[in-house]
Amino acid sequence: MTDVKTPVGEAAEAPVSKPGKPIAWPLGIAGVALLVVGSFLSWSYNSQILNDLSINFYPGGLQLLAIFGAVLSLVLLLAEKGPLVKLGSWLDATLGLRMLGTGLAVYMVLIVIAITTQAGGLINVNPGGYVSLVGALLLAASAWMLPLRQLRDMSEARLPGWAEILAIAVLMGSILYAAAYALGLQDAWSFILCLLFIAVVATALFRTGALSWIGHVAQRRKRVLTLAAFVVAFLFPFTQNGSDANMSIANQVLIFSATAMGLNIVVGLAGLLDLGYIAFLGAGSYTAAVLSQSAFATVNWKPPFLLVVLLGACVSMVLGLIIGTPTLRVSGDYLAIVTLGFGEIFRFTMGNLDGNNGPNLTNGPNGVPGIPDLKIGNFNFGDSHIVAGIDLGRFSNYYFLLLVLIGFVILVFARLNNSRIGRGWVAIREDEKAAEAMGVNVFGLKLLAFAVGAFLAGLAGTIKAHQDAAVSPDQYQFIESAFLLAAIVLGGMGTIAGVLLGATILKLLPEKLRFFSEYRLLMFGLLLVLMMRFRPEGLVASRRRQLEFHEEDEELAVAVEEEHLIVEEAK
Incomplete structure (x- = not known):
């Protein structure tokens, strides 16, 4: 009733x-x-x-x-x-x-x-x-x-x-x-x-x-x-009593969330199905690894970490432009296949740059181990610190840094989403032909979405390399891209809170449900099937997104219209 x-x-x-x-x-x-x-x-x-x-x-x-x-x-x-x-x-x-x-x-x-x-x-x-x-x-x-x-x-x-x-x-x-x-x-x-x-x-x-x-x-x-x-x-971190295990999980959640937020620009706003997005995270990680103080690093230049962060993000952005320029003229399933292939090409390329099949840049399948902890000024992220009588270990230090990163990523996403560029992306997602007919630069905005999304993933990758203390090609398989996309679908495409919630669920539950062993993926699949059946718009969806799936809901339509009027009046 x-x-x-x-x-x-x-x-x-x-x-x-x-x-x-x-x-x-x-x-x-x-x-x-x-x-x-x-x-x-x-x-x-x-x-x-x-x-x-x-x-x-x-x-x-x-x-x-x-x-x-x-x-x-x-x-x-x-x-x-x-x-x-x-x-x-x-x-x-x-x-x-x-x-x-x-x-x-x-x-x-x-x-x-x-x-x-x-x-x-x-x-x-x-x-x-x-x-x-x-x-x-x-x-x-x-x-x-x-x-x-x-x-x-x-x-x-x-x-x-x-x-x-x-x-x-x-x-x-x-x-x-x-x-x-x-x-x-x-x-x-x-x-x-x-x-x-x-x-x-x-x-x-x-x-x-x-x-x-x-x-x-x-x-x-x-x-x-x-x-x-x-x-x-x-x-x-002050609630964990110095638990490195729980803080390690929290850090993985933040890295996953920051990466998913970048993909949310590509998929959630611009509507471009990218199945190889994990490659951009890997590009940032490998850039930080080869420029680190690791004994296995293959580049002799050791710039400060703040510069490495920008270099890793720019390398990822360049890759986004390289893959986007020739392929963004296709869409839908064709784009999905191209991006999936790009993700696999990246993984195999990192495995072949070992000095035998190509230049020795990444140590091939062995990757770059022994990456030292970050040191910014006199602050070493590998040292433990006691604050208010609570022991904050290595992972807690990286947690605070990642918190700054996720804040920056959310700020970028929110600003773009509420700008003319964001409205252009949404128009392309809803109807690319209609957007082009209304004068929207479809190709330019799609390329910008790829570049910005790749840039944000590269930022996360540079911190991930130092926190994990190693990078290797097997960390960037297709399943990781699938999980990133699933986090957006589960949480709510085009939203901030939804993507954060979806990323937390999909990164936290597998870690805490290890006792289910091989049944974890079965549970994940069932969860997505149930979501698509009962709440296809995601756990935390925008009202406009809800209306797409519930067009018959007149009360929701009125609420969306009122929300639109409020936004217009505020402008």
Whole structure:
């Protein structure tokens, strides 16, 4: 049943579209109570599994998550009927409860299965686990018996400025805590269950409309959101207790994100399908490697790193111009095949420049190992530092440098996207013939997209070479280009937050799900299939992109038109 939103100014108590069962609300309260009580009791007889859930009145991590879910459910129940009923006129508490209750039930069922399989039998599930399971099932049943209500438009919801800024701060702090907690989980089952819980809560908040309100707040306070995001990113190393493993993963995510953002210009804005983009990252890495202080470097010139960064980016840009000039007159599948071939040619070329098949420039298949850590002035990135009593190791140093890089890349992307050049790229993506007929320099803008995208990838590659301490041809295979393209499709083409989210998911999950071994690619494929079926516009898509896939949504069309008018008035 779809929700009908009431005009602004009508009564907060909107009429109920369909009456619910009287028992629904008290049943939900009982479910919340049982879920909380059970979470304070022991869930497992075996203390060696799921990070120890065997202690009474001392909840473990997964039990604390269940308690948080119960508290959130209680808030939604009180918004449905209770002291928070005014909030319920804005939030779709029923849909949120349905998602949250069902998700918590699945969460508890999987916990029982995990204890059973890891501990060797259902007998190892202690009473607390069953109490929480019953509570989650009662909550889910209650949610599906509650009525749906007519709601106000969340875009009209306003709070004082300090409250909206506080909401952004709480959201970003929650993201920081969730990321730190999830990365700290070493147990496979615990990590999967944590991801499931985060996905359930995020989906429930989306169903209620709370995330929609956050989106409107973010539009009104973009600078606050941007500052909060970078503060959270800056504080992340201080939550890892000096863990090099987690910081190494974080660095790979940032490198992958910066590279994907460059590809987002080519694919997301200009609509050019590039399947060999990883070659530009490799060009930057090899440039930094052969100009480094490594004993295996083949070039005797050792310029300062800041100059190396520019040289690596320019080499990648030149490659982009070389491949783009003769090939950008074709498009679609033909361009995809050409760029795929370019990516493979680059990899084989780097493997053949070994002094036998060509000049000795890259040491062939052996690559360039032993690349020393960066040293800018007196600061050595290989040294550990203690800040506020927290040990920040080698990977933390590179993390802060990569944070500066990703900030620069985002700035370049945002400026280009909001410029006349960006509008030209979007016009080419939508209809190249129509754009050319309207006077857009199609070939020039397509070539510029290739050059700028390659330049940004080259920047990331120069830092990647020093962080990895080695480069070799097998690091730049076609599968890496495929993953970069998948990050853009998964996150949302042409957006910043979407690409960052997609890159994080596709780089983080394979690292943390190594226990699935060869099944990781199967899971990746299933994820993309589900995304294309249920949300083809991506996880975080622009409204215009959403409208392309949901043309029948009149409300979305009106919102897009209003957004366009606001932008035009601002200009």
